[in-house]
Structure formats: structure tokens, C-alpha cells
Amino acid sequence: xxxxxxxxxxxxxxxxxxxxxxxxxxxxxxxxxxxxxxxxxxxxxxxxxxxxxxxxxxxxxxxxxxxxxxxxxxxxxxxxxxxxxxxxxxxxxxxxxxxxxxxxxxxxxxxxxxxxxxxxxxxxxxxxxxxxxxxxxxxxxxxxxxxxxxxxxxxxxxxxxxxxxxxxxxxxxxxxxxxxxxxxxxxxxxxxxxxxxxxxxxxxxxxxxxxxxxxxxxxxxxxxxxxxxxxxxxxxxxxxxxxxxxxxxxxxxxxxxxxxxxxxxxxxxxxxxxxxxxxxxxxxxxxxxxxxxxxxxxxxxxxxxxxxxxxxxxxxxxxxxxxxxxxxxxxxxxxxxxxxxxxxxxxxxxxxxxxxxxxxxxxxxxxxxxxxxxxxxxxxxxxxxxxxxxxxxxxxxxxxxxxxxxxxxxxxxxxxxxxxxxxxxxxxxxxxxxxxxxxxxxxxxxxxxxxxxxxxxxxxxxxxxxxxxxxxxxxxxxxxxxxxxxxxxxxxxxxxxxxxxxxxxxxxxxxxxxxxxxxxxxxxxxxxxxxxxxxxxxxxxxxxxxxxxxxxxxxxxxxxxxxxxxxxxxxxxxxxxxxxxxxxxxxxxxxxxxxxxxxxxxxxxxxxxxxxxxxxxxxxxxxxxxxxxxxxxxxxxxxxxxxxxxxxxxxxxxxxxxxxxxxxxxxxxxxxxxxxxxxxxxxxxxxxxxxxxxxxxxxxxxxxxxxxxxxxx
Numbered sequence: 191x192x193x194x195x196x197x198x199x200x201x202x203x204x205x206x207x208x209x210x211x212x213x214x215x216x217x218x219x220x221x222x223x224x225x226x227x228x229x230x231x232x233x234x235x236x237x238x239x240x241x242x243x244x245x246x247x248x249x250x251x252x253x254x255x256x257x258x259x260x261x262x263x264x265x266x267x268x269x270x271x272x273x274x275x276x277x278x279x280x281x282x283x284x285x286x287x288x289x290x291x292x293x294x295x296x297x298x299x300x301x302x303x304x305x306x307x308x309x310x311x312x313x314x315x316x317x318x319x320x321x322x323x324x325x326x327x328x329x330x331x332x333x334x335x336x337x338x339x340x341x342x343x344x345x346x347x348x349x350x351x352x353x354x355x356x357x358x359x360x361x362x363x364x365x366x367x368x369x370x371x372x373x374x375x376x377x378x379x380x381x382x383x384x385x386x387x388x389x390x391x392x393x394x395x396x397x398x399x400x401x402x403x404x405x406x407x408x409x410x411x412x413x414x415x416x417x418x419x420x421x422x423x424x425x426x427x428x429x430x431x432x433x434x435x436x437x438x439x440x441x442x443x444x445x446x447x448x449x450x451x452x453x454x455x456x457x458x459x460x461x462x463x464x465x466x467x468x469x470x471x472x473x474x475x476x477x478x479x480x481x482x483x484x485x486x487x488x489x490x491x492x493x494x495x496x497x498x499x500x501x502x503x504x505x506x507x508x509x510x511x512x513x514x515x516x517x518x519x520x521x522x523x524x525x526x527x528x529x530x531x532x533x534x535x536x537x538x539x540x541x542x543x544x545x546x547x548x549x550x551x552x553x554x555x556x557x558x559x560x561x562x563x564x565x566x567x568x569x570x571x572x573x574x575x576x577x578x579x580x581x582x583x584x585x586x587x588x589x590x591x592x593x594x595x596x597x598x599x600x601x602x603x604x605x606x607x608x609x610x611x612x613x614x615x616x617x618x619x620x621x622x623x624x625x626x627x628x629x630x631x632x633x634x635x636x637x638x639x640x641x642x643x644x645x646x647x648x649x650x651x652x653x654x655x656x657x658x659x660x661x662x663x664x665x666x667x668x669x670x671x672x673x674x675x676x677x678x679x680x681x682x683x684x685x686x687x688x689x690x691x692x693x694x695x696x697x698x699x700x701x702x703x704x705x706x707x708x709x710x711x712x713x714x715x716x717x718x719x720x721x722x723x724x725x726x727x728x729x730x731x732x733x734x735x736x737x738x739x740x741x742x743x744x745x746x747x748x749x750x751x752x753x754x755x756x757x758x759x760x761x762x763x764x765x766x767x768x769x770x771x772x773x774x775x776x777x778x779x780x781x782x783x784x785x786x787x788x789x790x791x792x793x794x795x796x797x798x799x800x801x802x803x804x805x806x807x808x809x810x811x812x813x814x815x816x817x818x819x820x821x822x823x824x825x826x827x828x829x830x831x832x833x834x835x836x837x838x839x840x841x842x843x844x845x846x847x848x849x850x851x852x853x854x855x856x857x858x859x860x861x862x863x864x865x866x867x868x869x870x871x872x873x874x875x876x877x878x879x880x881x882x883x884x885x886x887x888x889x890x891x892x893x894x895x896x897x898x899x900x901x902x903x
Contacts, residue, residue: 196240203238208248211235252465274468274525279727281487283471284440285502286526288517290509293359295337295445296344298506299326300356301365302441303386306422308368309440309500310389311375316497318476319417322440324390325424327466329446329459331399337445338397338425345387350379353386364499371496395423414438415474428462437474440500442467444507456520460513464520471503471526481808491796493533493723531727532735536795537760538721539752547788548758553718553814554710554829554859554871558801561705567649568661573696580685581610581671610671617689618664620682621657627679628657631686635694646697666693704806706849709860710871718798719758726763733766747773754779758792767834768793768812771877775815781894788818800831802849803856809846811873817893825867828893835876847876 205211211231238246251274255261277283291298302324309322326341328334357369357379372382388394396410413419414436444463475484478497482488489498507513521527542548568574621628632638632653640653650656658664668689672681729735732742738761739750747769751757756779762772775791782789792814799810811831819826831850835843850873857871874889876882 193236193240196237196244200241200243201237201245203234203244203246205234205246205248206250208250209252209254211248275527276525278471278526281473281490282485283473283487283526285487285490285498286467286471286521287364287502287504288514289362289504289506290514291360291506292509293356295443295447296340297356297359299324299341299443299445300344300348300352300386301360302443302504302506303390304353304356304382305364305368305499305504306441307382307385307389308371311371311377312497312500313476316476316478320415320438320474320476320500321417321419321422323414323422323424323436323438324441324443325426325439325470326443326445327463328399328425328427329448331427333445334397334399334425334427338395342392342395345390348383348387350381350383353379353383364502364504367496367499389422394421395425396421397425399425399427411436435469435472437472439470440474440503442470442503442505444505447508447510447513456516456523460516460520461523464517464524464526467503467505467521468524468526473501476500490725490727491722493725531725532729534724534726534735534761534763536722536724536763536793538719538758539760541755542758542790543716547790547816547818548715548719551715551816552712553715553798553816554712554857554869555718555798556707556710556800556857558704558706558806561703561806563646563648563703566647569647569663569665569693570696573693574662574665577669578666578689578692579669579671580688582673582677582681582684584610584673610673611675613670613672613675613677615668615670615677615682616660616664617666617668617686618658618660620668620686621664623682624679625654625657627683628663628686629653631683631690632657634687635690637694637697638690642697663690663693704801706801706803706806708803708856709858711860712862713798719792720797722795722797724763724795730766733764733769735763738762738769738772743769749773749776756789756791758790762793764793764812765834765836767836767878770879771813771832771834774877778890778894782817785894786817786819788816790816792816800849802845803852804845804849807845809849811850815893823866825865826870827867828870828872830872830874830893832874833876835878835882837878837880840876840878840881843876850874850876 211234234246238244247269253260253264255264274283289298289301291301293301306322306324310320313320313322326334326337328337357365360366372379398411410421414421414424415438473485473487477484477488487501489495489501492498505517507517538548617628636642638653638656643650643653643656647656647662650659650662656662666689668685670677670681670685672678674681677685726735732740732744736742739748741748744766747766749772751762751772752760754776756775757772762769764772772791779789794811794814796810799808801807802809811833813832813834815828815830815832817828817830831853833846833850835847840847853871853873857873859869859871861867861869872892875885877886
């Protein structure tokens with residue numbers, strides 16, 4: 191191909207690491223950037239300019255919008271901006287923790303090895319073939335080579351006492367967790383030292399300090415996530431700062447203690463370190479069950495979970511205040527504000543834990559089961575009955591008068607060569623006209639092969655019936671806009687191809703379907719509810735992340751929950767709507783005491799979940815109310831699930847409310863042991879002060895055995 195070949199074609203160019211295209215835009219360029227100008231950058235620009243219809247799509251994580259020239263050039267060209275801040279807050283990255291210490295560089299390296307081995311064992315415990323990597327970052331190539339030699343020499347003499355000293359010297363909670371795990375698994379310090387000597391031996395380490403190293407080992411570096419990868423450590427200076435994507439990097443050890451910046455401005459070296467951390471922070475996907483998201487952090491809401499370390503990147507550096515401050519500032523500048531969070535502890539009250547209800551009581555939860563496709567007799571109505579429209583291409587054109595001497599607004603004139611006629615036809619109608627047209631279009635899409643169709647729709651006995659029956663494709667209607675009053679065969683074929691393309695995409699994403707069981711089985715209260723530490727990355731004054739007794743909370747909702755015997759936890763850090771519900775409940779406690787011997791409101795901080803009856807979607811109600819009453823012949827226990835919901839989510843989460851309201855009729859408590867207790871499982875309307883006041887009060891009146899008074903605060 192030559193550049194001239196591009197003149198006759200409309201080309202879409204896709205440019206990754208597109209900041210390299212900004213060299214011409216910058217006023218000052220480096221030597222490397224100047225080289226890029228005369229290499230592929232120049233080629234891309236030349237191809238792009240060969241045809242005025244060409245499109246250039248640029249992707250970059252480092253668009254230098256601080257540069258005035260680049261900002262001016264890109265202000266009106268940015269299609270989508272997803273900064274690293276959003277990436278982090280949406281949980282698509284690892285969490286980042288600086289591991290500061292006054293230890294020697296070698297001892298910091300040994301700390302990293304211990305945590306890396308801890309992660310390896312946790313992954314192995316859950317049958318995950320993930321080998322955690324440690325990166326040793328040096329300032330100079332000579333320093334990196336020297337440290338690598340010393341590191342291998344130190345490993346040869348490593349003994350259990352060294353590991354014990356390293357663990358004992360750290361007050362970091364994660365080191366204590368690792369140590370507790372090793373003890374629980376009966377892994378001695380000597381055994382751990384032997385493992386480290388082997389796993390991080392010279393044949394399991396790789397150096398990429400020079401351009402030659404990088405070239406020779408490029409394939410190796412791109413396969414470090416493979417299960418067969420034998421490497422556990424990387425030694426480098428700055429060859430991996432860009433273009434290197436490895437997700438199983440969990441530890442970065444800074445091998446130098448100098449601080450480059452002497453003034454207010456962050457040094458370029460620290461910026462590069464922050465960018466390296468940003469690359470290492472890309473999430474390593476895993477999940478322990480099919481319900482967990484594979485590519486997002488899962489344990490922000492359970493900070494003390496042992497798997498939390500497997501979604502955290504540790505950066506080991508000296509305990510020097512000025513450097514750490516500069517590093518944090520650099521991380522903030524690239525969008526990783528790791529200090530912007532707060533931890534809250536949900537602590538069960540001693541009185542609740544001591545109560546027989548906690549020790550012996552039960553909560554009923556349902557499960558989900560695979561729903562076979564034997565019950566599927568039609569295309570989903572949302573697919574079959576959608577509005578499908580096809581327009582035959584015409585020779586329409588237009589002209590625009592952009593500049594007028596009289597200063598009036600510009601004028602546009604459209605020229606339409608042909609008038610389009612609209613015809614509505616179902617696919618069954620088209621097949622009746624010419625079955626071959628539909629069958630030929632169907633053959634374009636592999637998903638419409640009979641074996642696939644029969645798997646998705648077991649009651650379909652032939653392709654012809656799938657095409658013609660109204661409950662399947664036969665019921666799909668197309669609005670066809672054609673030049674001829676009656677669309678010809680080619681137009682019908684193009685229209686059917688267009689619509690089948692849309693439907694095939696939806697069928698290809700069809701997965702196994704589930705439904706929630708109507709049987710709710712008992713779980714011990716003490717097995718479900720526990721103390722829990724939660725991490726909030728976004729707090730709202732008076733709401734999420736704030737105590738129910740905080741001054742920012744509205745006065746009528748402010749409660750010192752530590753003194754309320756009906757509330758199981760010491761406090762509530764939920765949203766303002768959740769706090770409003772707790773206040774609402776408080777106002778009815780005395781009325782409830784007239785009918786019930788035991789009253790408990792328990793917050794569900796992702797400790798249990800339910801499954802909707804219709805499609806098995808997972809749901810974690812915010813609260814459960816337990817009401818217990820003793821009768822002469824039996825005991826009655828009512829379990830009510832409650833979900834406060836902000837107005838902006840009422841429509842989106844309507845399926846949750848529908849599920850809650852179905853419980854009274856469909857939820858069946860299944861008792862394992864015979865007892866004298868009559869169990870009931872209910873759900874209420876959403877608690878929402880704007881649009882559900884009357885409905886929720888009517889629901890609540892059922893457990894108060896009268897008509898509620900007043901309004902929701």
C-alpha cells in the first residue's frame with residue numbers, strides 16, 4: 191500500500207496512546223517526541239488528511255490538558271472523558287495503600303515478599319491460578335543491578351528468624367492478618383523462608399533495565415498474567431512506565447530514599463512514580479462465586495475480609511513525611527485521591543449479642559435455582575414487539591448558504607430525489623411473499639442455526655415455524671420506507687437483514703435464567719449478623735457515612751442509637767432516607783411494645799441477600815424488622831424486610847419493590863426443626879418520604895394493628 195491508495199477510501203483511524211500525536215501541537219518537544227514526529231505520527235497524520243471524510247479516534251490516559259496549546263486543540267473534540275478518579279471510585283482499580291516504614295530497603299523488600307506469598311496462598315485457597323508479582327523500582331540501572339545481586343544473595347541466607355523479625359517489626363494490620371493466617375494454616379517461619387527462597391530465586395525474577403532487555407523480553411512481559419508464568423519479581427528503572435499492562439502486580443518496592451523536589455512543585459520523578467502506581471493499580475479480575483463482579487473491587491464494604499488484600503496494591507517506601515506528602519499530591523493530580531474515604535464500624539450491642547434472640551433466633555432467606563427453558567414459548571415481548579424501522583437509501587442531498595451579505599441567518603435547502611412510501615409488514619408476511627428472502631437473511635447470522643434456536647426455544651420444531659409463527663419471528667413487524675409503493679425483493683431482504691441483525695445481538699447475549707425460590711430456609715441470626723468495618727469513598731453530610739447522632743443530621747432524625755434497646759447496632763451510617771426510616775420506626779416502638787415481647791430493627795450491611803421470585807436477581811434489603819410475641823399455645827415471629835429508597839431510584843429499582851410486596855403471599859418459611867413458633871415473612875413498599883408516605887404507613891399499620899398517626903418525618 192502507498193499513501194495514494196488512501197485517497198479513494200474513507201478510513202477510520204484508531205489511535206491508542208494518542209498523546210504521542212500531540213507533538214505538533216506542543217510548543218516544546220523532547221528528542222524522543224521529535225523522533226515520533228518523523229515516524230508513525232507523521233504517517234497517521236498524512237493518511238488522515240488524504241480524505242476529508244476520514245475519522246481519527248484517539249484514546250489516551252494521559253492527555254496533557256494542562257498544556258494551553260493541547261487544551262485549545264481538544265476542547266471541542268473530547269467525546270468522552272472518564273478520569274482515573276471515576277475509575278477508582280467505580281471500583282475498577284485496586285485500592286492503593288502506601289506502606290511506610292523506617293526499615294532498610296532490603297527489609298522492606300522482604301515485607302513485600304511476605305505479603306505476596308500471603309496473597310498467593312489466598313488465591314490458591316480459592317482455586318485461582320493467579321501468581322502475584324512484586325516490582326522493585328530503582329532510580330538508576332546500576333542501582334537496580336546492584337540491588338538484584340544483593341537480593342539474591344540475601345535470599346540464600348534467609349531463615350525463619352528473619353521472617354519472624356520482619357513480621358514482628360510491623361504494626362501494619364495487614365502484616366498481623368498475614369501472620370495469623372500462616373499460624374492458622376500451621377505454616378512455620380522456617381517453611382515460609384524456604385518457600386520465599388525458591389519462589390523468588392533468580393530463575394523466577396526478570397530484569398528489564400535496558401532497551402535490549404525490554405526488546406528481548408516483550409513477549410514475556412505481556413504474558414505475566416498467564417497461569418504458566420514462572421516469574422514473581424521484576425527489577426526495573428523506568429522502562430515499564432508506559433504501555434505495559436499487567437494486572438497481577440500487587441507490590442511495588444521503592445529502592446531509593448531520595449526526594450527530588452525541593453520546592454512546592456512536584457518533581458517529574460514523583461509524577462512518574464505516581465503514574466507507575468496508577469498502572470499497577472489496574473484491577474486483577476477474580477470472583478469467588480458467580481454473583482460477584484469479576485472486574486470490580488468487592489470488599490470495600492467488608493474491609494476486614496481476608497480477600498481484601500487481593501484487591502489492594504501496596505507501595506513500600508521510606509517513612510519520610512515530605513516525600514509521602516509529595517507522592518500523595520502526585521497521586522491526586524493523576525486522579526487517585528486515595529485519602530478521600532472514611533471507615534466506619536458497625537458494632538453489635540453487647541445487650542443484643544447476649545439476648546437469646548441473637549443466640550438462638552433465626553432469619554429466613556431464600557435461594558435461587560436454575561430455570562430451564564422448557565417454559566419458554568416465545569421471543570421476549572421486549573424483543574419481538576420492539577419498533578423496527580428500515581429506510582431504503584435515496585439520492586437525497588442538500589446545500590447550505592453559509593454566508594449572506596445582508597447578515598441574515600444561513601439558509602438550508604434539501605433536495606429529495608424520490609418520495610419514500612411506508613409499508614408495515616411482519617416477517618411472517620414477508621415469508622409468505624417469498625420464504626427464500628427471509629431464509630437467506632437468516633443464514634447470515636450463526637445464532638439462527640437450528641441447533642442454537644432449539645436450545646433457546648425448545649418448543650420450536652423447525653426453522654420455518656420459528657420464521658412464521660407469531661410468537662417468534664413471525665410476530666416481528668417492520669416499518670419499511672421504500673421508493674416504490676410496494677417494496678421490492680432487494681428492499682425486503684435488506685430490511686429483514688437489518689432487523690435480524692438487531693435481534694441476533696440480543697439472542698447472543700441470552701444466558702441461563704434463574705428464579706428465586708418461594709421457600710425461605712432458616713439461618714441462625716448469630717451466623718448472619720456480625721461486626722463489620724465499611725469503607726465509604728463518598729460521604730454526604732447528614733447522610734451516608736455520618737452517624738445518626740451527628741449534628742449535621744436533621745434534628746427530628748437525630749438519635750443516639752447506642753441507647754436504644756430495639757436497634758441491634760451501636761449506630762447507623764446510612765443515607766438520609768435510611769436515617770429517616772430509623773427515626774420513623776423509633777416513633778412507633780412504644781406502640782409496638784403493646785403487641786410484641788421482642789422488637790429488633792437490624793441493619794443489613796451486605797450481610798445477607800435475597801433473590802427475586804421472577805428472575806432470581808440478587809437483592810440486599812437495607813433493614814429487617816423482627817417482631818416476636820408469645821401466645822398461650824405458640825410463639826409468633828414476624829420478619830419484615832424494609833428498603834428505604836431515594837426518589838431518583840424508585841423507577842429503576844421498581845422490581846425490588848414488586849418483590850417485597852409479593853412476599854406476604856408467596857414467601858414460605860421452611861422449618862428444619864419442629865417448634866411452637868408461627869413464622870411469617872413480609873415485605874413493605876419502599877420507604878420514601880416524597881412518593882410512598884401513604885403506602886408505607888398503611889403497610890406499617892398492619893404490624894401496629896391500627897391506623898398510624900402523623901406523617902413520616
